[in-house]
Amino acid sequence: xxxxxxxxxxxxxxxxxxxxxxxxxxxxxxxxxxxxxxxxxxxxxxxxxxxxxxxxxxxxxxxxxxxxxxxxxxxxxxxxxxxxxxxxxxxxxxxxxxxxxxxxxxxxxxxxxxxxxxxxxxxxxxxxxxxxxxxxxxxxxxxxxxxxxxxxxxxxxxxxxxxxxxxxxxxxxxxxxxxxxxxxxxxxxxxxxxxxxxxxxxxxxxxxxxxxxxxxxxxxxxxxxxxxxxxxxxxxxxxxxxxxxxxxxxxxxxxxxxxxxxxxxxxxxxxxxxxxxxxxxxxxxxxxxxxxxxxxxxxxxxxxxxxxxxxxxxxxxxxxxxxxxxxxxxxxxxxxxxxxxxxxxxxxxxxxxxxxxxxxxxxxxxxxxxxxxxxxxxxxxxxxxxxxxxxxxxxxxxxxxxxxxxxxxxxxxxxxxxxxxxxxxxx
Amino acid sequence: xxxxxxxxxxxxxxxxxxxxxxxxxxxxxxxxxxxxxxxxxxxxxxxxxxxxxxxxxxxxxxxxxxxxxxxxxxxxxxxxxxxxxxxxxxxxxxxxxxxxxxxxxxxxxxxxxxxxxxxxxxxxxxxxxxxxxxxxxxxxxxxxxxxxxxxxxxxxxxxxxxxxxxxxxxxxxxxxxxxxxxxxxxxxxxxxxxxxxxxxxxxxxxxxxxxxxxxxxxxxxxxxxxxxxxxxxxxxxxxxxxxxxxxxxxxxxxxxxxxxxxxxxxxxxxxxxxxxxxxxxxxxxxxxxxxxxxxxxxxxxxxxxxxxxxxxxxxxxxxxxxxxxxxxxxxxxxxxxxxxxxxxxxxxxxxxxxxxxxxxxxxxxxxxxxxxxxxxxxxxxxxxxxxx
Numbered sequence: 001x002x003x004x005x006x007x008x009x010x011x012x013x014x015x016x017x018x019x020x021x022x023x024x025x026x027x028x029x030x031x032x033x034x035x036x037x038x039x040x041x042x043x044x045x046x047x048x049x050x051x052x053x054x055x056x057x058x059x060x061x062x063x064x065x066x067x068x069x070x071x072x073x074x075x076x077x078x079x080x081x082x083x084x085x086x087x088x089x090x091x092x093x094x095x096x097x098x099x100x101x102x103x104x105x106x107x108x109x110x111x112x113x114x115x116x117x118x119x120x121x122x123x124x125x126x127x128x129x130x131x132x133x134x135x136x137x138x139x140x141x142x143x144x145x146x147x148x149x150x151x152x153x154x155x156x157x158x159x160x161x162x163x164x165x166x167x168x169x170x171x172x173x174x175x176x177x178x179x180x181x182x183x184x185x186x187x188x189x190x191x192x193x194x195x196x197x198x199x200x201x202x203x204x205x206x207x208x209x210x211x212x213x214x215x216x217x218x219x220x221x222x223x224x225x226x227x228x229x230x231x232x233x234x235x236x237x238x239x240x241x242x243x244x245x246x247x248x249x250x251x252x253x254x255x256x257x258x259x260x261x262x263x264x265x266x267x268x269x270x271x272x273x274x275x276x277x278x279x280x281x282x283x284x285x286x287x288x289x290x291x292x293x294x295x296x297x298x299x300x301x302x303x304x305x306x307x308x309x310x311x312x313x314x315x316x317x318x319x320x321x322x323x324x325x326x327x328x329x330x331x332x333x334x335x336x337x338x339x340x341x342x343x344x345x346x347x348x349x350x351x352x353x354x355x356x357x358x359x360x361x362x363x364x365x366x367x368x369x370x371x372x373x374x375x376x377x378x379x380x381x382x383x384x385x386x387x388x389x390x391x392x393x394x395x396x397x398x399x400x401x402x403x404x405x406x407x408x409x410x411x412x413x414x415x416x417x418x419x420x421x422x423x424x425x426x427x
Numbered sequence: 428x429x430x431x432x433x434x435x436x437x438x439x440x441x442x443x444x445x446x447x448x449x450x451x452x453x454x455x456x457x458x459x460x461x462x463x464x465x466x467x468x469x470x471x472x473x474x475x476x477x478x479x480x481x482x483x484x485x486x487x488x489x490x491x492x493x494x495x496x497x498x499x500x501x502x503x504x505x506x507x508x509x510x511x512x513x514x515x516x517x518x519x520x521x522x523x524x525x526x527x528x529x530x531x532x533x534x535x536x537x538x539x540x541x542x543x544x545x546x547x548x549x550x551x552x553x554x555x556x557x558x559x560x561x562x563x564x565x566x567x568x569x570x571x572x573x574x575x576x577x578x579x580x581x582x583x584x585x586x587x588x589x590x591x592x593x594x595x596x597x598x599x600x601x602x603x604x605x606x607x608x609x610x611x612x613x614x615x616x617x618x619x620x621x622x623x624x625x626x627x628x629x630x631x632x633x634x635x636x637x638x639x640x641x642x643x644x645x646x647x648x649x650x651x652x653x654x655x656x657x658x659x660x661x662x663x664x665x666x667x668x669x670x671x672x673x674x675x676x677x678x679x680x681x682x683x684x685x686x687x688x689x690x691x692x693x694x695x696x697x698x699x700x701x702x703x704x705x706x707x708x709x710x711x712x713x714x715x716x717x718x719x720x721x722x723x724x725x726x727x728x729x730x731x732x733x734x735x736x737x738x739x740x741x742x743x744x745x746x747x748x749x750x751x752x753x754x755x756x757x758x759x760x761x762x763x764x765x766x767x768x769x770x771x772x773x774x775x776x777x778x779x780x781x782x783x784x785x786x787x788x789x790x791x792x793x794x795x796x797x798x799x800x801x802x803x804x805x806x807x808x809x810x811x812x813x814x815x
Contacts, residue, residue, distance in 0.1 A: 115772040119769075180554075348535075376533050
């Protein structure tokens with residue numbers, strides 16, 4: 001049994017916060033951490049896993065207070081500038097799937113009256129909160145960006161931990177306008193000021209400047225990585241762009257994110273250089289897939305099937321850099337602009353614009369929209385997205401499934417539908 | 428006519444008359460629509476501005492069976508939205524325009540679908556904040572100003588302050604009358620069927636407000652007299668129903684006629700409610716002030732009315748519910764949600780916990796729309812009432 005399987009089995013058998021802390025304590029000892037890192041075939045995967053463990057260790061340690069829960073699309077630059085150790089429950093829900101813990105967390109959520117019709121990212125996270133698996137937060141910052149779920153489930157967490165007064169909802173307007181920008185900027189500034197008044201620290205603008213400069217570096221590197229991928233076909237083994245959602249958001253504003261994206265760039269550049277040297281496979285060029293939404297985080301066959309069938313996921317919408325370069329001299333306004341620029345805010349046209357652009361830029365032969373159970377905001381737009389891509393003669397597969405709950409996704413059906421779609425691409 | 432009924436001592440006859448909607452609301456029910464209708468969906472949409480623009484605000488109830496709509500939305504999607512879309516696909520010509528709100532993820536996507544596939548229909552989405560502090564009120568007032576411009580463009584008529592003032596007066600009066608109706612209904616719940624009550628509520632949202640209010644005043648006059656009579660010598664108008672435990676219904680867009688008819692036939696005393704189809708619509712007046720901008724007054728009312736579960740602060744929502752439970756001596760709560768309503772589903776664990784703390788039992792029902800499975804729901808409600 002390899003180290004990863006041992007970890008998985010250990011945590012499944014000892015599902016409690018104390019064990020998680022102990023495990024993270026052992027894992028984050030440098031030699032162990034690097035030995036663990038070496039089990040990953042590429043440098044980017046290695047750094048991704050090392051930084052993730054270090055980030056979790058900080059949140060769980062108890063000595064890096066305050067800890068703040070953040071939902072995926074809040075600007076984490078503000079956490080780092082305020083000295084808050086971030087913790088991302090939605091990302092952790094993905095881990096519950098990967099570690100095989102979701103059956104227990106989802107069961108716990110159900111027994112606490114969370115309906116099975118709700119998104120499993122939020123249900124699993126809520127179950128984990130009920131089971132006391134997550135570190136206790138001091139602050140919770142969430143937004144209505146993308147979907148209704150985070151603001152509700154995070155609010156419940158604030159009540160569970162009795163920190164309702166430290167719960168902040170960033171209310172992101174539907175449209176991007178001067179008024180919206182003012183409204184949002186003011187909210188972000190007020191939240192930061194309020195947290196400072198509670199922590200007794202002075203609002204340190206230089207910390208915001210630093211976080212925003214680092215965030216801009218990440219942005220620049222992510223764009224460069226995206227550029228490489230426009231022609232790249234063969235990727236490092238086990239590379240999956242859908243794994244980088246945590247650093248792309250949760251580490252924005254840190255040196256770690258910059259290091260990681262430099263590694264991703266180097267890894268992919270190496271493969272692109274090799275590809276250029278060997279020349280394209282003209283006999284059987286790979287089919288290029290644009291991926292929308294997320295993926296199942298438990299063990300599944302989707303990407304193996306695609307690889308075997310000579311299909312490559314050339315880009316994922318979640319890796320799209322949607323925001324402009326941030327002005328570190330106007331930190332609050334910049335972060336507000338970042339949020340308002342999110343293509344999942346407002347009209348579906350925002351998402352369609354970036355989808356069509358990505359389809360053209362990455363020369364997509366087909367698109368797969370993973371239809372995660374309970375994700376109304378994404379699935380509700382599937383028909384329009386499909387019809388819009390059809391106008392470019394790009395077929396779309398709306399693949400029903402569940403990112404977290406394996407029992408809510410039929411592997412056989414997924415396989416059949418994927419194969420049917422691949423036949424269309426090859427016809 | 429009123430006198431005849433008051434002198435009649437047959438409670439059945441009185442009950443039949445009280446529930447004769449077609450008689451009392453004959454003008455409202457006549458299909459006359461000269462001003463043009465603007466369709467709307469959510470109680471956060473300020474009707475005042477539609478009226479001020481010279482249009483009739485008509486809430487879309489989506490009574491159509493879902494057939495074509497299935498190909499536009501996923502399976503696990505709000506059945507009201509699907510049904511609303513089905514209605515629009517069948518009869519969009521009934522509307523001059525549509526106004527949506529960003530109430531929830533579903534509504535945002537509904538607006539997108541309408542904008543794409545009914546692209547000749549003028550449609551607008553009003554951005555409603557989730558917060559209700561002063562900044563949110565100012566922001567919302569600005570958004571209603573934008574909505575006003577959308578309405579002005581429809582018929583090229585500028586909406587001035589006088590138009591808005593008149594519309595506020597009219598809408599406030601409708602709210603007052605509906606509140607009075609709700610009060611009498613709670614008192615005479617043995618006479619007024621639940622289905623009648625909600626039918627009147629529905630009419631208030633889909634009809635010319637002046638014609639409706641005229642009918643409602645006449646109706647209130649009639650039932651108000653019965654109320655006085657029964658207060659005087661009410662023994663003959665009482666029933667076992669009066670001794671049944673007081674129930675509160677909490678839900679979202681619950682407009683299921685078969686459900687109301689079913690509940691009307693049961694020994695259920697509906698003493699309080701928290702629904703998009705009743706109190707969230709009529710509670711709280713727009714208070715104007717000479718020094719205040721009218722749009723701001725409207726924004727204040729809408730953000731501070733009994734809130735939908737979509738709003739940020741669920742604790743204040745729970746406080747509203749708790750007050751109603753105490754005030755109306757509620758013994759049990761029926762929580763009814765349309766399937767796949769995330770805002771409702773997320774609020775339930777919290778509500779359940781609070782109700783447990785208060786010692787109030789709750790029945791959880793999630794239902795489809797226009798596809799009501801009466802047998803199953805009836806059994807569960809009966810068991811719940813027996814338990815109480």
